[in-house]
Amino acid sequence: xxxxxxxxxxxxxxxxxxxxxxxxxLLVVIxxxxxxxxxxxxxxxxxxxxx
Amino acid sequence: xxxxxxxxxxxxxxxxxxxxxxxxxxxYQFVMLEEPxxxxxxxxxxxxxxxxxxxxxxxxxxxxxxxxxxxxxxxSGRLVSLRQISLHVCPEFPTFGEPVLGLDLxxxxxxxxxxxxxxxxxxxxxxxxxxxxxxxxxxxxxEKTAFWLVAAITxxxxxxxxxxxxLGY
Numbered sequence: 001x002x003x004x005x006x007x008x009x010x011x012x013x014x015x016x017x018x019x020x021x022x023x024x025x026l027l028v029v030i031x032x033x034x035x036x037x038x039x040x041x042x043x044x045x046x047x048x049x050x051x
Numbered sequence: 052x053x054x055x056x057x058x059x060x061x062x063x064x065x066x067x068x069x070x071x072x073x074x075x076x077x078x079y080q081f082v083m084l085e086e087p088x089x090x091x092x093x094x095x096x097x098x099x100x101x102x103x104x105x106x107x108x109x110x111x112x113x114x115x116x117x118x119x120x121x122x123x124x125x126x127s128g129r130l131v132s133l134r135q136i137s138l139h140v141c142p143e144f145p146t147f148g149e150p151v152l153g154l155d156l157x158x159x160x161x162x163x164x165x166x167x168x169x170x171x172x173x174x175x176x177x178x179x180x181x182x183x184x185x186x187x188x189x190x191x192x193x194e195k196t197a198f199w200l201v202a203a204i205t206x207x208x209x210x211x212x213x214x215x216x217x218l219g220y
Contacts (some may be wrong), residue, residue, distance in 0.1 A: 001218065002089060002092050002096075002212050003209055003212040003213045003216065003217075004218075005096055005169070006096065006212055007136060007209055009099050009100070009205050010202070010206065012103055013106070013198070013201065013202050013205065016103070016107060016111075019111070020112065021107065021111045024107060025117075028107075029120070029123075031096075032124060034193065035097070035100075036130065037128060038093060039090075039093060042093075043134060048124055
């Protein structure tokens, strides 16, 4: 799953190269949300909390 | 040098510093043979997010929203490093990895994210004082070098994560 987040940044870089600013911006925002969700998942998993 | 040219230069320098930190992480990983944990990878992701947002400034012209995106990326990375610091803050819990200059890598990451937010705030202030806005965006050698450096580091991190963790975390 974490590798997927890096892949999304590769896609963002490709979009930057193609000058697609809105799509690149949106993908970075989506990636940020996914990163925070991943942190929550990791934290609850480590502490054995079930939401 | 105009204010906008100075800002572009500062953006490029900022990207190079972030790439240096990420490369340092790689050197640490392969020299000290320390495998990165998922939280370390999330911190790297935050730094790549800041660098990508600054690249958007270079490619599409300097805008406040790209600085905001860089600050949000730094905040998300900062949250992760704070989480890792809090995991190891109690004396009975061992620290993760060998310290560098007396501080653990996740503490350094926290400092890097704090400095990134500070630098973005300064760049926004400078942007507010620039009289003209970019009408023609230059995509020269310096910008291209910064772009391909970030692309190479992101690719290396993707392969590294796939090899270390596979499709899970």
